Amino acid sequence: MSYRYIQMAFLVAVASILFTLESLIPSPIPWIRLGLANVVTLLALKWWGMKEALIILIMRVILGSLLSGKFLSPVFLIAISGGIASTLVMGMGLRLGERILSLIGISIMGAVAKNVIQILVTYFIYIRQIHILYLLPIFLFSSLITGSLIGFFAHLVQERISLPLSH
């Protein structure tokens, strides 16, 4: 059990580094990021389960936001709600069974959930303007692209590393 915590802590570190590195790269399109740290969420879901993946995600978002100085800011709340939504949806996707869906499909589902929840949170908490919902098609399109890429990366990683390592 304690060995698993060490591995989870390691993944939190990896995810925080990916998250921070990515935020240093300027995005060509505002509001759209690749979300490299989601590779870690996917792997945690696959190796352990929903609870572990959620713990890793929440710790990563807190650490990442502390590192970028956005803790408890609007950006933080939007990020954490999107992250939780995508983890829950991807967890359910994995339960649907890997015979039907690969990590790519599961990751796309997660990306869509994340973007829909983020735009809804922005709408309900920050900007009560129905017009920001018009941005949804663009976010759906970016979900398709980033979700596929992240799912593919996660697939490549899990082919090479099989955690949880036994010792």
Next chain:
Amino acid sequence: MAKLKNILKIGDLILIGLLSLVIIVSFLTLHFLRINGEFVSIYVEGNQIYRLSLKEDTEIKINGILGVTRIRVQKGSVTIVEAPCPNKICKKMGKISRSGEILVCVPNRLVIRITGKMDSEIDGITM
């Protein structure tokens, strides 16, 4: 090297197909609903504080949560020239000129929206 063909499963293909369809349909719908704008509405925290004509070139300063945002109306389009927020995403959103298009600055709770003649709620969008 993993082959994409071997990774993708039937559920993935259905998912990608359906999502692509939704994206194409929503883009087309919004595209055909788009018309050139007439007015610029500026909202802070959901309240409209300005309504300007797109035809008159001006530059105004808006007091938001974080500070002053400078907005320029020029040749029928609107841009955010100066913003107090840390990421400057709203500046990067560029120019808008058509009905339904918006510029948003989340940290500042600022929304700039272009409306058409009839000011209908279903207008359209681009980024």
